[in-house]
């Protein structure tokens with residue numbers, strides 16, 4: 001018997017059972033589709049943790065890590081704690097650079113494991129429901145390259161749900177190896193840790209792609225639909241006259257169970273289903289009419305404490321660890337539905353639904369664990385209908401007079417503001433509240449990430465976050481917006497239309513606004529960034545909490561950005577691709593530009609495609625409120641593919657940046673694939689990963705990071721126009737590096753000619769050649785002397 | 787002035803090597819006078835904090851003018867400086883200036899050599915915290931001072947947590963002892 005690695009081939013010489021004798025049987029699982037795929041297999045199918053190391057080193061040579069330790073010590077094993085200050089090494093020999101990169105790797109492993117685990121749960125569940133042969137379909141005839149990341153990384157072309165098992169086997173193996181490398185006495189080089197970080201990011205992209213492909217296919221989410229329906233979002237969207245189920249998390253089957261039960265019983269107009277975080281995004285992809293979105297992750301406490309939910313269902317990821325405690329305060333039962341997040345509750349999966357419902361309604365238990373999405377549906381709906389009339393929307397938001405009384409007792413000890421991640425002036429708000437003025441508290445809520453660290457810190461146990469909620473109550477209730485439901489993939493035909501303009505630089509860039517809601521000053525800044533670039537005819541793609549924040553701003557006519565801008569992958573479009581696990585559609589668009597527009601082979605051809613994207617596709621990721629380990633691994637998946645990522649100021653806590661040095665000319669040489677010459681390509685893109693302070697800084701940097709060595713003169717002139725224009729508007733000066741981006745005089749925007757030519761002269765600028773850029777010697781078509 | 791070496795954000799503890807406390811403004815004066823190549827990095831909060839009549843940016847300008855210290859404006863701070871009739875020596879993202887200060891080969895904004903004293907103000911507390919940590923561990927021959935009114939343990943020297951009033955008074959002494967006319 002033989003078991004082939006990567007694709008299970010079972011050869012059985014002779015199989016004797018009680019009923020039959022089978023001879024020379026060959027079963028091949030997971031490779032069936034390959035035989036029908038004409039594209040030749042590239043150099044790195046199912047790459048191991050070292051197979052793309054050379055590519056990583058090329059990136060890391062240019063974009064060197066700048067480490068930003070939180071603290072001086074390592075405490076990961078009992079050899080320690082070790083003081084790693086400066087040149088010191090720990091008991092195992094590790095230094096600070098390696099330790100910081102190890103922490104980054106740990107974060108990315110957590111992220112990749114989370115998405116892969118998420119995908120595995122979904123796949124197992126959907127295979128059980130629909131069978132292994134259920135076809136993958138993310139866009140019908142509009143999408144031929146339906147799994148770009150998986151094809152690129154693994155070299156297989158999955159056709160059915162069953163084909164994806166092998167893909168996840170691979171992801172799980174890689175994450176295990178990566179995690180193993182973080183053990184004491186394993187990897188010792190920071191640069192090798194960084195290479196592994198990039199590997200984790202790539203694996204994460206595959207895991208996410210699998211998750212979204214299976215849910216789009218099996219649940220019938222919008223399939224690459226630029227006109228996916230609009231749905232409601234906001235604190236005020238729930239019809240509070242009905243029983244309200246709140247779902248929180250990322251993994252949608254239990255929420256689907258709820259919608260299905262309501263539909264099957266014909267009682268969908270009797271119960272409100274609202275969601276927070278990506279589960280909300282995905283349940284509206286399942287049913288944009290029966291489910292509504294409350295808001296991003298930071299809306300959890302304000303919504304629960306307000307007493308609106310009559311029952312809370314949590315699945316996995318980014319759910320507050322105190323969700324059960326908070327729900328108990330408002331007398332709402334909790335159903336946990338993921339093995340990843342059991343909350344200490346009794347597993348009642350095997351109990352009859354009636355018993356569970358009765359226990360919850362009679363308050364015999366505060367919550368239950370149910371690991372069966374259909375049963376969650378039944379229990380949640382039946383329970384909420386019985387509980388809601390008794391609860392009467394009981395809430396824990398204090399009355400104004402209680403706030404004033406507390407404020408008068410405040411000692412101005414500052415513990416609250418010192419705990420607040422955004423340094424929000426709570427003691428000042430308490431001073432004002434003592435005099436009956438709650439406006440400062442209402443302002444605090446605008447910039448508040450809903451962490452409740454202030455509550456925990458206050459020695460008087462004042463529920464300060466609830467004070468802010470009360471103060472901002474009117475605004476909260478009025479919060480009703482429209483969001484375009486997650487559309488999923490980008491169509492091949494859309495890529496065909498914009499591939500050329502993007503690669504030539506005529507569409508100035510693709511800006512991906514993704515990630516969590518750990519914003520320095522509220523989510524409106526994300527909407528401002530989105531609109532700035534949509535107006536400038538960039539393509540704006542978004543997902544997850546960022547996609548929600550973009551919806552939560554209206555213009556004077558009461559319209560949100562999703563109502564004002566088209567949902568297609570086109571200049572000036574704002575497209576919500578979906579939840580966190582939809583991010584690979586963004587990476588996939590870049591990959592598809594290389595494959596569909598430029599006709600590069602993508603099958604198991606990672607390095608070449610990443611080289612293409614880095615040098616030609618002006619895309620940049622922005623995770624303005626990046627918070628989680630998943631955000632770390634999502635970002636690192638983009639880095640390896642050659643897409644730079646900007647994070648908001650809180651992202652500086654990810655422990656290291658990957659920064660280019662535009663002042664070091666030697667770092668920016670590329671090969672000209674036409675001749676093999678090494679040519680200065682300019683600092684484009686300048687960084688692979690950096691954190692910025694303000695939205696203004698982000699905007700200027702986004703415009704700059706969209707430049708690529710391959711831009712045509714027309715394209716470069718357009719990109720420079722945006723960069724210089726934003727720089728002048730927001731920084732009040734001309735950029736000091738414009739000469740680095742001008743290759744010949746035709747690059748200079750006409751309207752800025754005089755100004756820029758003067759700078760070029762001052763800087764002693766010389767005209768240079770525009771290469772056919774690559775970092776890979778093997779892609780040189782004609783070497784000197786050939 | 788208070789004397790406790792406690793980080794402003796309670797959880798942002800640093801480890802064994804903590805910033806020395808600036809208990810007297812004279813410490814800053816002495817450091818600046820001793821430095822051969824000082825530089826002042828000013829983040830966006832300098833134009834917002836601390837109060838209507840005490841803005842860090844004004845003190846940064848006065849300090850730069852008095853002691854001829856080049857200023858690097860981070861984020862969009864050029865706008866704020868120019869509004870006040872001051873041209874900073876350079877501008878770049880906070881991460882970029884941190885990354886360059888870390889590099890002993892970097893020849894500075896004027897191309898004449900590395901800096902030996904970097905003073906920071908006006909970055910978000912947690913961002914300044916990690917950049918100062920990066921410099922503490924990875925720079926050579928660089929001393930750092932946190933000039934905000936918050937104790938930042940990763941600097942070489944830092945003020946303790948101060949009220950706006952105390953910070954303001956302290957800074958006025960610094961300026962006068964640096965020779966402000």
Ligand code: SF4
Nearest residue numbers: 074079080082090092
């Ligand atoms: S892993 Fe190494 S550096 Fe960390 S505590 Fe253990 S011995 Fe010390």
Ligand code: SF4
Nearest residue numbers: 420448449451452454
């Ligand atoms: S809940 Fe809001 S105000 Fe309180 S600490 Fe968190 S961010 Fe600050």
Ligand code: SF4
Nearest residue numbers: 410412413414416458
């Ligand atoms: S922690 Fe509590 S007592 Fe102290 S200032 Fe804040 S609200 Fe007042």
